[in-house]
Amino acid sequence: MITSIKGGEKAIDASHQLLSKRRRGDPNVAQLSVEQIREQLSLAVDRVMNEGSLYDPTLAALAIKQAEGDLIEAIYLLRAYRSTIPRFGFTLPLDTASMIVRRRISTTHKDVPGGQFLGPTYDYTHRLIDFALLDGCDDEDGLPLPDSDQVEDLHLHHDAGFISRTGLVEEELPDDSQEVADITRSPLTFPSTRDQRLQNLVRGDEGFLMALCYSTMRGYGRNHPYVAEMRHGDVSVVMEIPEIDLEAGIGTVQITECRTIHLTVGKSETPPRYTRGYGLLFGHSERKALSVAVVDRALRGAEFGEERRYPAQDEEFVLSHSDSVAASGLVQHLKLPHYVDFQAEQQLLRRLREDYDKRASEALAKENDDA
Amino acid sequence: MNASVISTQFADPIHDAQQAFRGLLAATSRPGTIVTIPLPIASPAPLSPTLAAIGLTLLDDATPVWLDPILIQEPIRQYLLFNTGARVVTQPDSAAFAFFAKARNLPDFRVFPRGTPSYPDRSATLVVQVPLLAGGRPVSLRGPGIESVVSVEPAGLPDGFWDRWNENAANYPIGIDMILADACSIMSLPRTVKASF
Amino acid sequence: MSDTPVLPATDCHAAASRPQWMTLLAETPPAEIERHWKVLPRPTFTWIRRPELGSAMVRGRASGTGAQFNLGDVTVTRCTLQLSTGEIGVSYVMGRNKRHAALSALFDAMLQREKSTGETIVCGAIAAMMELRDRRRRQILDDTRSSKVDFTMLSPGGAEQ
Numbered sequence: 152m153i154t155s156i157k158g159g160e161k162a163i164d165a166s167h168q169l170l171s172k173r174r175r176g177d178p179n180v181a182q183l184s185v186e187q188i189r190e191q192l193s194l195a196v197d198r199v200m201n202e203g204s205l206y207d208p209t210l211a212a213l214a215i216k217q218a219e220g221d222l223i224e225a226i227y228l229l230r231a232y233r234s235t236i237p238r239f240g241f242t243l244p245l246d247t248a249s250m251i252v253r254r255r256i257s258t259t260h261k262d263v264p265g266g267q268f269l270g271p272t273y274d275y276t277h278r279l280i281d282f283a284l285l286d287g288c289d290d291e292d293g294l295p296l297p298d299s300d301q302v303e304d305l306h307l308h309h310d311a312g313f314i315s316r317t318g319l320v321e322e323e324l325p326d327d328s329q330e331v332a333d334i335t336r337s338p339l340t341f342p343s344t345r346d347q348r349l350q351n352l353v354r355g356d357e358g359f360l361m362a363l364c365y366s367t368m369r370g371y372g373r374n375h376p377y378v379a380e381m382r383h384g385d386v387s388v389v390m391e392i393p394e395i396d397l398e399a400g401i402g403t404v405q406i407t408e409c410r411t412i413h414l415t416v417g418k419s420e421t422p423p424r425y426t427r428g429y430g431l432l433f434g435h436s437e438r439k440a441l442s443v444a445v446v447d448r449a450l451r452g453a454e455f456g457e458e459r460r461y462p463a464q465d466e467e468f469v470l471s472h473s474d475s476v477a478a479s480g481l482v483q484h485l486k487l488p489h490y491v492d493f494q495a496e497q498q499l500l501r502r503l504r505e506d507y508d509k510r511a512s513e514a515l516a517k518e519n520d521d522a
Numbered sequence: 523m524n525a526s527v528i529s530t531q532f533a534d535p536i537h538d539a540q541q542a543f544r545g546l547l548a549a550t551s552r553p554g555t556i557v558t559i560p561l562p563i564a565s566p567a568p569l570s571p572t573l574a575a576i577g578l579t580l581l582d583d584a585t586p587v588w589l590d591p592i593l594i595q596e597p598i599r600q601y602l603l604f605n606t607g608a609r610v611v612t613q614p615d616s617a618a619f620a621f622f623a624k625a626r627n628l629p630d631f632r633v634f635p636r637g638t639p640s641y642p643d644r645s646a647t648l649v650v651q652v653p654l655l656a657g658g659r660p661v662s663l664r665g666p667g668i669e670s671v672v673s674v675e676p677a678g679l680p681d682g683f684w685d686r687w688n689e690n691a692a693n694y695p696i697g698i699d700m701i702l703a704d705a706c707s708i709m710s711l712p713r714t715v716k717a718s719f
Numbered sequence: 720m721s722d723t724p725v726l727p728a729t730d731c732h733a734a735a736s737r738p739q740w741m742t743l744l745a746e747t748p749p750a751e752i753e754r755h756w757k758v759l760p761r762p763t764f765t766w767i768r769r770p771e772l773g774s775a776m777v778r779g780r781a782s783g784t785g786a787q788f789n790l791g792d793v794t795v796t797r798c799t800l801q802l803s804t805g806e807i808g809v810s811y812v813m814g815r816n817k818r819h820a821a822l823s824a825l826f827d828a829m830l831q832r833e834k835s836t837g838e839t840i841v842c843g844a845i846a847a848m849m850e851l852r853d854r855r856r857r858q859i860l861d862d863t864r865s866s867k868v869d870f871t872m873l874s875p876g877g878a879e880q
Contacts, residue, residue: 201791206777206794210815236773238584238607238773239583239773239774239797240607242776243778244779244787245779245780247779251860252863253859253863256868261869261870267867267868267869268864268867270866309782309783323781323782325785325786325787326785327787331787334789335776346781346788346789349779349788350789354791384859385859388813390775390811392741394807395737397738397741399738399745400741400746402812402814427782429783431779431790433790
């Protein structure tokens, strides 16, 4: 039972002041600007935008500053903000094949048409602390890359074109007959649909989803993935402008897209083949995109007649516990006063103890009698 | 797009809509009370300024709206879309709101969503223009928000209206809600209200 | 402006349709639009809808090609205005910059006006913005190309395959 309590207003005000003081840190150190966070901590910004479910790098950076770098708190701030602004509409589906590519790799085909481009990645770094960054000596680091004289766009088609032609890979065709579920407006229902799941997973906590992905790879749900393609870059956001009934771009977003394929034996009436998992995220978020793709595939088990045995395959378990804002809310409420609940429980405990003592003394008496 | 149609908002869009919302809230919490609300500068005929004010206040992109045969006109569709983001639907059973220029056009209430026992909120609100909220046949209303009984006399309601209303109220918590509007005021009939006459 | 390419009126206006220039204005940094605005003759206009902030839900397709789903919102600022000559300018631009939305709607209206008068002042600014956008894209792609990788597989003996 929730009971309200009063009091503590002055203490709460003082607590807020202490928070501001700590957020500022040592006043002799220059204050962080939101622009610095946006430009120099961009991967943290990307995580906050995904799980906060709002693409706005400056606001996400501000939330990170306000939350002193606690990303889950920053995500909460962004979600709360989003709920205060009206929604003008829905965009057309992103055309990820037309991406201005910053990075693109395939782990299944070394000669993927269009080529592979490492772009900015930590994959091939030595994971040694770079002490040059300590003194701000990195400014000169970026060697200017030569301008190429190539002018044509780098339009890289999806892998679909060539591996699908083999007939061994599930083809995903556009189906616009169904209304698209929106879990920000109508709550999740079970059994869930794939659109509900993909939206839920983008908003889900990266650590939770990575652990689930990891669990499937360690044997808690056999589902071995190959990364058919991982790409990152800029895509136009196109919307139907209601006033004039025309479709126009409203800006560009950076996104990360991960397409996995998984060997699936399937039901007896369908041929064995590769089926797909998919992760589409804002910003540069490869670890999360990969985790989402593998969990997406794990949750498609029912489509392929797979037994549901492990946590990553259980949609109610995964989708109901993926959201860090919901989880953090319930977990952290444990810090709020529970005086009445506790009193009630203590009364229960005393009664249980009295019963126990009574039974114990009766048993003792019986033992003595028997003896 | 025609600017004369789309520019007829409230004079002070934020504050007028807030005041109108407060008025709708007061009217709904005290069923049978006549409440005046701020009106927009103009509205595309035959959508009355009062109906327009209710639309500007309550509609958004998540509230599909159904228009009766008099109101279903392109300028009104554009007006609602531009100012509120609400889409006009042709199927009454997918509407969150339904607007009527004449109470005589009221069909069987059951063609609109009436919610389910688990989700009674997934039901429609009917917004109905009447000539005047006074001067009609007197009816006594009872229910939550009414101390004992309140007498109302909205004009222009079709024959048998109050029998149909009581049928709607009898199915509580399932049912539709209604807002009656004349040239400058509104009266709310939530589904909790029962009429005797 | 010295860097504005001078094109014959017909070519300039043929180079971009209304959705194309609206897209371009939304993708152009506000400071760049401002730079062109400073040297343009000021039109008179009235607001139909002052710049207001909201969001749009971005959609994707499963595996890039399949059924649609909702990815997440982006912040959007929009406005509508009307020139004294009658043209209605509309803008929807990502972000929370009201000035960006206002200037985009003004340019949208002025470009419609120019289409009927045959002038090319605003159209020239659009051509310059287009050039700049192409340059930005080329820069990204040049960076990407610099990290092109050719993986080769080694046979057990060590020879390349």
